Amino acid sequence: MRRVSTRPVALLLLAWIAMAWGTAAHAGLSVGADSLAVPGLALSDMQVDLDPQADGKGIQLRMTAKKADIPAMGWRKLGLALEGRLDRDELGRWLFEGRAKLRGAPGGALTDATVRILADEAANTLAVTITQDKVLAEVALPMDQVTHAQITLKNLPAGWLQGLLSTVWNGHPTTGRINADLALDLLDTGTQAAGQFALDGVGFDSPGGKLAGQKISGNGRLGLDIGRDSTTMDVDASLRGGEWLLGPLYANLPAHPVQLSLSARTQKGALGIRRLRLTDPDALQLEGELGFDAKGDLAQLKLDRFNARFPAAYDRYGKGLLRTYGLDGLQATGEVAGHATLDANGPTAFAFQTSGLDLAMADGRLGVNGLHGSLDWSAADDRPATRLGWHSLQVYRIPNGSAEGSWRSTGGTLSLEKPMAIPVLDGNLRVLSLGWKPAAASGERLQTSLALTQIDMAAFSRAVGWPEFGGTLGGAVPSLRYVDDRVELGGGLALNVFGGFIDITGMTLSRPFGDAPVLAGTIALRNLDLAQMTSVFDFGSITGRLNGSVDDLRLVAWKPSAFKASLVADQGGRISQKAVNNLTSVGGGGIAGGLQGTVLKLFKTFGYRRIGLSCTLKGDVCSMGGLGQAKDGYTIVEGSGLPHLTVVGHQREVDWPTLVRRLEAATKGDGPTIQ
Structure with a gap:
């Protein structure tokens, strides 16, 4: 066996093997190479075995390489095994038919593929056909300029392009298949490609999930220029269906075609779309620019022109962006046009005009x-x-x-x-x-x-x-x-209600557009007419004037979580039997002063000198109080005249939900009655 070391050459690997076999006078030959490089392909730790066929027609070729690099595809350090029959046909063309196996390629690419290679020196043409399952890849290139190739791809799994995409950005394809007809050029400065493509249910994702897509289908033209420090891409496409997530921008494309045209440049992980045009006839038309930083966060959005028709524009394109500003579940009809610019910190300019727009949360x-x-x-x-x-x-x-x-x-x-x-x-x-x-x-x-x-x-x-x-x-x-x-x-x-005044001061409302807004403030009650107030709430009749306050009020999602409330009627008046029962229920108390239930039924109203009730809510517990201390509790009603009435509250600590149920029962007119 001979051991050789080769330099990068301008001939295709297959031609090199064929010439080596020809010099061996049809004897078995085993060749090893530390490295071999041709444009677009580099092999190392390579071994080639050539054995003549028994019928004298062609040879059996076996080639392995521990490391294979195909920079144009972003494939590095792959294991390669190639085995098949190499022969000349009646026209003197070299023909190889066999199988290729790659180890470590993204998406399981070419793990067991059928390969056909035809080298025609007279026509200066090399044609390669690769099939695996439903995948077909055809490559044609001139033998004296192997840096240029025409490529046809059919049913190519999107995951096979992970290596190529890794040269452009840090995301990765997840699902779907791709068809394409491309012209590819390998240059000293990088790789250029241009041609047509079609997508079928393609998905992609990125670290952090800020740039993602799924079930995207469509077709169009592509121009790609992959340089050492940056990559430029031009796309003109017609897309149908699928979902896109681009930072705060979310798009749910319809089944009918949406025209997309863009010119993008990536550098050091950042993505800048210098030209963006989108036309969705019944929803949105726009022109502008778009940019994302290396973390996938929106760095710039410039819409030189937009025209949105609702509700389709919001349903398909507006949900993600408006959600970042705390607006969710928008209902809209009508049309609006204008322009807008945003940067990483928020809006920098906008203008819009509309002849009729309905909006609602x-x-x-x-x-x-x-x-x-x-x-x-x-x-x-x-x-x-x-x-x-x-x-x-x-x-x-x-x-x-x-x-x-x-x-x-x-x-x-x-x-x-x-x-x-x-x-x-x-x-x-x-x-x-x-x-x-x-x-x-x-x-x-x-x-x-x-x-x-x-x-x-x-x-x-x-x-x-x-x-x-x-x-x-x-x-x-x-x-x-x-x-x-x-x-x-x-x-x-x-x-100005109930013949008096309710003053609201020091009010603040936090997170007003959130799910749980927090309201805080102070309420003062001045000289309210109790007769008017109790008649409205069906509490039972009370006459007189009410003063009071609700200090340190705090409502979360419009439900009380804390306050200090104090209500006092200290100018005297009359109170009905029903109102007595309800006050007794609210305070968890009873009738004092020797007045029995049977006597209470004989009177419809009673005179009182003072009424007082207080509640300090903390958590789910309300600390109750009244006019002052009483035996086993606190006084709520201090009577006047005959029959002399005193209502005492016995429960100092009352569960807030329980107190709310008591108040609801009292104000709905179905409170307890004394038997």
Whole structure:
């Protein structure tokens, strides 16, 4: 056996083997090589065995290489075994037919493939055909320029391209098959390829899952330039079906064709799409640029033009991006056009116009019908004034009427140019001033000054599902600010109800658009008419005036989690038997002062001097109190006159859900009765 060391040569490996066999005068030959390189292929620790066939026609070839590198495919350090028959045909062409086995190729590529190689020196052509299961790969190249090849691929598993894709980005294909007709050139500076392709159910993923896709089908043209430091790709495709995830951008493509055109460049793991065009006829058309950093996070989104038709645009393309801004479950109809730019920190500019757009959150918290007009905002440049209005607006189930305002962007703040009046529940909400900073990721995002006049409390009660009661709501809010993720109320609101006032001050609302908003504040009750109030809630009749407070109020997902409440009626009045029973039930107490149940039934109302009840909620336990200490409890009602009535609460610690059930039973008119 001879041991040789070869240099990179310009002939194909097959031609080298054939010439070596020819010089052996048809004797058996075994050749070893430390390394062998031809354009596009490098072998090391190589062994070739050539044995003449018994019939004298051709030879049996066996070749192994411990390490095989095919840089154009991104395949490195593969094990290679090739075995078959090598012969010349009647035209003098070299023909090899046999099997090839690769070890360690991505996706199990060519683990046991049939290979046919035809070398025609007269025609200066080398043709290679490889089949495995349903996979077909055909390669044709000139023998004097083996750096250029024409490649045809059919039913190629996407996973086989993992090595090639690894030269472009750090993701990997997962499922699906690919057909392609490509021209490939191996250059000193890298690899270039161009041609047509078709995808069938292709999927891909990336570390961290920020760039992913599944069940993608379609066809188009591809241009690829893989250099030493970067890769450029141009694609013009028609896609059908499948899902894409590109950072915060999620697309669920329809069954009908969607046209996609892009020019992308990757460098050091970052992906920049310098030209992006998408046309989905009944949903979205856009042109712009897109960029991701090496971690797969969105670095830039520039839409020079977009036109969106809802609901299809949101269902197919808008869910992921809007979810990053806390908006989920959007219901939309209508059309909007404009342009927008984002960077890694958020929006930097946007402008849109619409002749009619309806938007609503799925849970009903926010909604607008008949949005019309335009807005134009920039974080860096001052923009001309625009007008935007609506036919109706709903905020937390409160209906608002038609309004329109004039807006202008100055110094990064989008401001209302003059006060705007919005009809609300037979009254008015006057927006005296408003400034919004869309680019603010933290700190103050929005500041406004409001005034409420003559809001009908009966209509308000119906809107929020409360028992209906009369009165009006009014007040000034000198400053309402949206800071970080919290709404802060400066000044206060005064509700003129039940012949008195309810004042709300120090209110904050955290995570207003989240699943569990947190409301905090203080409520003061001043001189409320108990007769009006108890008649509304069917609690039983009480006359007199009520004062009190609810301090350190905290609601999570609109359910109380903490407060300190104190209610006092200390000007005297009358209380009905039903109201006595309900107060007794709420306090978990009983009747004191020698008054028996049989005597209680003889009187419909009783005089009282004072009524007092307090509750401090912490966790799920309410610490109860009243006017003062009493034997085995605390006094809730201090009677006046005859029959003299005293109601005592015995339970100091009451489970909050239990107390809520007692209050619900009392206000619905089905509280306990004394037998």
